[in-house]
Amino acid sequence: EPEVTQTPSHQVTQMGQEVILRCVPISNHLYFYWYRQILGQKVEFLVSFYNNEISEKSEIFDDQFSVERPDGSNFTLKIRSTKLEDSAMYFCASSPTGGSSYEQYFGPGTRLTVT
Amino acid sequence: LAKTTQPISMDSYEGQEVNITCSHNNIATNDYITWYQQFPSQGPRFIIQGYKTKVTNEVASLFIPADRKSSTLSLPRVSLSDTAVYYCLVGDGSGGGADGLTFGKGTHLIIQP
Numbered sequence: 001e002p003e004v005t006q007t008p009s010h011q012v013t014q015m016g017q018e019v020i021l022r023c024v025p026i027s028n029h030l031y032f033y034w035y036r037q038i039l040g041q042k043v044e045f046l047v048s049f050y051n052n053e054i055s056e057k058s059e060i061f062d063d064q065f066s067v068e069r070p071d072g073s074n075f076t077l078k079i080r081s082t083k084l085e086d087s088a089m090y091f092c093a094s095s096p097t098g099g100s101s102y103e104q105y106f107g108p109g110t111r112l113t114v115t
Numbered sequence: 116l117a118k119t120t121q122p123i124s125m126d127s128y129e130g131q132e133v134n135i136t137c138s139h140n141n142i143a144t145n146d147y148i149t150w151y152q153q154f155p156s157q158g159p160r161f162i163i164q165g166y167k168t169k170v171t172n173e174v175a176s177l178f179i180p181a182d183r184k185s186s187t188l189s190l191p192r193v194s195l196s197d198t199a200v201y202y203c204l205v206g207d208g209s210g211g212g213a214d215g216l217t218f219g220k221g222t223h224l225i226i227q228p
Contacts, residue, residue, distance in 0.1 A: 004158075033215060043159060043202075045215030056215055091158040102149040102206060104216060106158030 002026045004107035006092050012113045013082055021077045021110045023092030031095040032075045033104060034067065036060070036088040043091070049075065082114045119203045124223040133190045135222050137203030140184045145207035148179060148186045151218070153200045159218070162201075163188070190224075198226045 005024045013019050025032050034046040047057040049067055066078045075094075079086055089111050093104040120138040127133045139148070147166050151159040163170055165177040165186070176189040190197055200221040206214065 035216075042220060043153070043216075043218040045217065048215050058215060089156065093158070102147060102204060102214065102216065103161050103164060105161060109156070109158050111156075 004092055004094055004105055006090075006107040006110050008110060009108065010111045010113070012115065015084055015114055016081050019079050019082055019112065021079075021090050021092075021112070023075045023077075023107055024073050025075055025092065025094030026096075026105055027073070029094035029096050029105070031055075031104075032067075032069070033093040033095070034077045035091045035093065035106075037091065037109075038085075038088045046077070079112075082112075084114050087112055087114045119205055119219060121201075121203050121219070121222045123220065124225065126225050126227065127193055128227050129194055130192055133193050133197070133224060133226075135188045135190075135201055135203075135224065136185055137188070137205075138185045139203070139205045142183050142205055143207065146183075146205050147207065148177065148183075149204045149206075150175070150177065150188045151202040151204065151216075153202065153221070154198075159202065193224075193226050195226050195228065197224065199224060 004026055007022045011019055032049045035043050037043045045058050047061045047067055048055040064080050068076050089109040091109045092107045095104045147164055149164040150162045152162050153159045163172055163175050163177045165179050167179050170177045178187045200223050202218050202221040204216055
């Protein structure tokens, strides 16, 4: 069964550093998403991406964040200057075109620790 | 996005059927009901989606009464591995696929031996 994959599984970085989180969505999906979950809290939507541009973003997704689909398979989330409060699990998801956008397939996540 | 209410936690035992009910009094005509499951330190997993009456797949059943103001996720013969958080989401998903999902706190289901 096709799966969303994410790398790395765990990233430790110092405050102020840039990080790039990588995702490989399911191959025939065209909608991509990033979410985050701070430990013990809800899963929060960050951004959705379609046709090489951002479709929707939340208030969390400020100028420190950016997304990119650099090639036909990868989907990345960049945080330019990490803060302590960016420590969280970051989940990538993808959705099949033509289906309900509420049917999303999530990756295993990247645990980001900012020290 | 319709507001949903579900129990914060539930306990059951292996082999039992578990029913988790979600209230969504303000559900709109075009809204679907979708359930996700999340294990600790893993991403949410799509379980089932329905609009009305009953939907069944290999994992669960979803019962939706005629007024659609609530729905019940039914897990048959649960095992310890069904211990997870279960989320009920309601919305029409008509944003052309771009809709970000809004997760609540979900129901923490604990299965005991």
